[in-house]
Amino acid sequence: MSACGCDGGELRPVDEAIEHLLGRVSGPPPIERVALADALDRVLAEPILAPADVPAWNNSAMDGYALRAADLPPQGGRLPLAGRVAAGDTGLTPLPAGHAVRIFTGAPLPPGADSVVPQEHCRAEAEAVWLPPVRRGAHVRPQGEELRQGQPVLDAGHRLRPQELGLLASLGQAEVPVYRRLRVGLLSSGDELREPGEPLGPGQIYNANRFSLGAVLQGFGVEVEDYGVMVDELAASRDALSLAASEWDLLITSGGVSVGEEDHLKQAIRELGQLHLWRLAIQPGKPLAFGEVSGKPWLGLPGNPAAALITALVVARPFLLRAQGQRNVLPKAMPLPAGFDWPEPRPRRQYLRARLERGDHGRLEVIPHPQQGSAMLTAASWADGLAVVERGATLARGETVAFLPFDGLLRG
Template sequence: MSACGCTGNNLRPVDEAIEELLGRIPALPPVERVALGDALGRVLAEPLRAPFAVPAWDNSAMDGYALRAADLPAGGGSLPLAGRIPAGDGAQQVLAAGHAVRIFTGAPLPPGADSVVAQEQCRVEEGRVWLPAVSGGEHVRRCGEELAAGAPVLAAGQRLRAQELGLLASFGVARVAVYRRLRVGLLSSGNELREPGEPLQPGQIYNANRYSLAALLTGLGLEVHDYEIMADELAASRDALSLAASEWDLLITSGGVSVGEEDHLKQAIRELGQLHLWRLAIQPGKPLAFGEVGGKPWLGLPGNPAAALITALVVARPFLLRAQGCREVMAQPLRLPAGFAWPRANPRRQYLRARLEQHGGQQRVCLHPQQGSAMLASACWADGLAVVEVGQTLAPGEAVDYLPFSALLG
């Protein structure tokens, strides 16, 4: 058991908290080989070098006619046709001097040819083709032009997107080494919480966090196990956390980490393990906490739905991606003109629900009028988050950092 130095009124800066989390990454999950079709969103565990050159041979970049450029007069001219080469043919026969051959996109250039002329620039008449003047090498994809054999292609720690899967397939890779999905136990805390579909009694609310956080975590490539709602009792919190830590790689809770008398999670963490940090200089989401239970990392997110979502995207996301083996984990903000005024400096960094709108022919970052930490409707309206730094004021038109949800939700 231990206590963290998180008491008092000092708030941890957001960047410092993220750095601490990244410094406490547990051992990476084991490596497994999965079918290429099942690898979307998984993290590559081994680097890949090109097993052969790409393209593997000189080939045509379009449908047309292949020839030796030197065989054509300076002003263009007519050459006899010596056959046709569709994609998939071997093109073993040397192109006879002074001839052209019909060729299709992707088909290998026959030995001797060095150029291709697009078919729409040519005329075919009685076994001959008229071609305009051509420079050597036109419309030819050279062997190794994209990648030389043995060149680095993908690095370990890269999250596989559609384009990486296509590239792996182009090399004939059928199974790929990836890290096993990080297995997360997700717990919600609060006696007031009920599930959608259940009737609400006075003072009760539906559990929005269970669904928004489970969807976010799944989108980040994690395997999520959702537990029953924890009662606001120390013993119940202790039992639920202890069980989850015995079954999963990492624990994430929502609620129960503020300063109220019914917020028992921090004490349960202290009794079961360690509390490393609590309370950040962030708005919304100040009560965020981080520690460990039975050697398993624990992230305690705020209970308010918008605060839980935003802290999960800003603070938890880099930790969760790095814990899965990802190298690049920090979303890069765009620097854009503000479409709003922020006249009062704040002692906490603000993450404001915002979207891009056109004003006077210029794209600006505009805020939703409701920024309460419980309000998810504004997050649905928004396309991202405007970031106002500690102590910063803004006038309309001044530059502000903007984090698109598209950079945060995957």
């Protein structure tokens, strides 16, 4: 067990906590090879080099006529036709001197041709074509223009999006080396929690975190096992955590990390492993905790639904992405004009649920929802992202505020 000073009164700054978590990542999961069609959102485990030049040969960028630029007079002129070349044609014969060939987009240039004139600039005749002046190399995709054989294409740690799948397909990659999906056990804490569809008794609430956090984790590309709700009792919490740690790579819980007498989770963590970090200078989400259970990393998110969502997106996300082997894990904030005043400084960094709206001068401004309670998901559903106000800072309308779009935070 680690004492770690986690029960002290001082709150850990958010960036310092994220750096601490990233430093605790032991390494990525094992490598496996998957079919290219199954590689979307997976993290590349090995660098990819171009196996050949791309394109592999000079080809036409347009439908038109291929020629040797030196064969055409400076003012343009008429050249006889020596055939046609379509995409996929092979066994090309050299272009005869003083001739042109009809050519189509993507078709290989015949030996000797060095330029293409688009068909809309030409005038076709019976056995010839009139062409305007042409610059040597015009409308030609030269061999190796995009990539040279052996050139680095993608680095290890890159999450594969649709454009990367297309790029890998263009290189002939049928399979891709990726890291195995990170396996995360998700647990909820709270005797008051009930599942949607069940009747609620006095003091009971529906388990929103199970659904919002499960969806967030899937968006990060991890494999999620939902262990349901732990009973608010020390032995039950200890047993549930021990079981999950024996089966999965990493544990995430929601609730049970505040200072209440019925929150037994931290004590169970201490008995099973270590508590490294507790309580951040963040609003909402102060009671976030981090530690280990039987050697497996554990993230304890707050129980209030908005706080759980925001800490998952802001603090847990970088850790989970790095644990999958991903290289770039920190979100990129957009500096935008604030459409609000923030006259009173706060002791914790604020993550306000906000959206972008057009102001009086037609420019986009960041507008926060009027209700910012840590238990309220309505504001998050209304919002486009999070406005970040640093602790101790004030803002006047029109000043720059950092904005984190949900579109980026909800993806790996």
